[in-house]
Amino acid sequence: MAATYRAVMLTKAGGPNVLQRVELPIEQPGPGELRVRVTAAGVGSTDLIMLTGKYLYAPKIPFVPGYEIAGVVDAVGVGVTGFKVGQRVAALTVHGGYGELLLREAKHFLPIPDEISDVEAAAVILNYVTAWQMIHRVAKVRPGQTALVTGAAGGVGTALLQLLRLAGVKTYGAASAKKHDTVRKLGATPIDYRAGPIDRLMRALEQNGVDHVFDAIGGANIGPCIRAARRGGTVVGYGFMGAAGKLATLAMFINLFVGARLRGRRGAFYGITMLYRKDPKPLREDLPKIFGLVAEKKIDPLVMQTFPLLDARRAIELLATGSVAGKIVLTNA
Ligand SMILES: NC(=O)c1ccc[n+]([C@@H]2O[C@H](COP(=O)([O-])OP(=O)(O)OC[C@H]3O[C@@H](n4cnc5c(N)ncnc54)[C@H](OP(=O)(O)O)[C@@H]3O)[C@@H](O)[C@H]2O)c1
Structure with missing residues (x-):
């Protein structure tokens, strides 16, 4: 045998x-x-x-x-x-x-x-390479800038908060209230995304919006993420948790690539395996x-x-x- x-x-x-x-x-x-x-x-x-x-x-x-x-x-x-x-x-x-x-x-x-x-x-391997490449290869953050991370207490979210802090970026983490301690311990200001639209909550803390948004949720969350970024800022989408079905996914990509540009922001989608297979x-x-x-x-x-x-x-x-x-x-x- x-x-x-x-x-x-x-x-x-x-x-x-x-x-x-x-x-x-x-x-x-x-x-x-x-x-x-x-x-x-x-x-x-x-x-x-x-x-x-x-x-x-x-x-x-x-x-x-x-x-x-x-x-x-x-x-x-x-x-x-x-x-x-x-x-x-x-x-x-x-x-x-x-x-x-x-x-x-x-x-x-x-x-x-x-x-x-x-x-x-x-x-x-997955979470930190994803976070590192979004931060340094896509958004190209600089010390002193600001960033909003959604899904902030998750695997990629916590990696983003740690690596952004290391890069000298001031961070905000959107997470459910019971996970705010995790977000705070990573040096970020927690935001309870269930308390209202993320752009409104974000602008209450940073009037002109943040330099960068890293979004795990996708779907209808991309619009508010674009509005949470300042003009000239970047929005990097990488997750689909909030995009139910093909239409919602398509709408998300249109919003990320076209909607962001129409509003004067740079939108990008990051996919670790897509990139790894290419190079x-x-x-x-x-x-x-x-x-x-x-x-x-x-x-x-x-x-x-x-x-x-x-x-x-x-x-x-x-x-x-x-x-x-x-x-x-x-x-x-
Ligand atoms: N593109 C890439 O290269 C790449 C790489 C890795 C992962 N991903 C994707 O990134 C996403 C996050 O992955 P992960 O492993 O970090 O996930 P995770 O560890 O499960 O964390 C996700 C976090 O998002 C929050 N969340 C879940 N559903 C939500 C919703 N509908 N609205 C708002 N917040 C929600 C949850 O916390 P709360 O209690 O705070 O809601 C959770 O902490 C997944 O979609 C995954 O497939 C993509």
């Missing part, structure tokens, strides 16, 4: 209950590939979109989700240089992370520095910088809870309640 490993498989579109534990045959790495034993995998809202079967970069169902991993090289394919068995590595996998083993081309992996743990590494170089440059910041304790990924890797379903059930501030990481030490 072939040796097997365990994984959590998305078996059909639905709620967290469609995630099932399965046993899969262990395969040898092909030429140019690594086989990695997964030690930690990140969980985020994008996994919730995967469950619906509508995520653009997901393979055909059934598949093993898991967007980002830390692990240890377990076997090395022919022709691979620069990696050895036992080495700690990280990757933006997009799928495949919720399994004890993962096969992927070696070019997707980066070494993890000794100073940072597997849990820390898995917690920063992996920026992520390969930025992730080591983020690992460096964690090692120097300049940033601290807020890992609120860990679950065993094969309990991915419980982790996603918890995330779906909307009660999590920060990040959930699965571990398989």
Whole structure:
């Protein structure tokens, strides 16, 4: 009988209950590939979109989700240089992370520095690269500027608040009231977005609007985000949580690209996987910088809870309640 490993498989579109534990045959790495034993995998809202079967970069169902991993090289394919068995590595996998083993081309992996743990590494790949690239490659913030972050207590939101503070930017974080302590601890002024339109709440604090807005929500939230930015400011959208259906998504893009310009703001949409597939170089440059910041304790990924890797379903059930501030990481030490 072939040796097997365990994984959590998305078996059909639905709620967290469609995630099932399965046993899969262990395969040898092909030429140019690594086989990695997964030690930690990140969980985020994008996994919730995967469950619906509508995520653009997901393979055909059934598949093993898991967007980002830390692990240890377990076997090395022919022709691979620069990696050895036992080495700690990280990757933006997009799928495949919720399994004890993962096969992927070696070019997707980066070494993890000794100073940072597997849990820390898995917690920063998606959220902190997303935040870093929006801040430094898209918005190009400058010290002394101001920024509004929506979904501020979430995984990407907390990464944005930490990295913006490090960049010398004054931050405002829109979050539900029970998460305001998290926002405050990250040096931002919390805003209860349920108390009214975000542009009105923002302008009560910054009369002319902020220099930059980073929006996790999307949909109808983009209009108020544009109005929350000052003339000449930027609005970077990256999430769809508030865009229900294709029409709402289309309207959001029109508003972001055309509406923003008509109102004298620069609108942009950021997508980590879209960019990584086009050119992996920026992520390969930025992730080591983020690992460096964690090692120097300049940033601290807020890992609120860990679950065993094969309990991915419980982790996603918890995330779906909307009660999590920060990040959930699965571990398989
Ligand atoms: N484009 C990219 O490259 C990229 C990369 C990573 C993630 N994403 C996307 O970014 C979004 C955020 O991801 P995440 O992992 O940070 O999520 P998360 O950790 O689940 O946090 C999202 C936060 O947004 C708030 N929220 C949820 N639904 C909302 C709504 N309808 N209106 C207002 N606030 C809402 C929640 O807090 P409150 O209690 O404060 O409402 C929550 O803290 C997701 O859509 C994800 O798919 C995109």
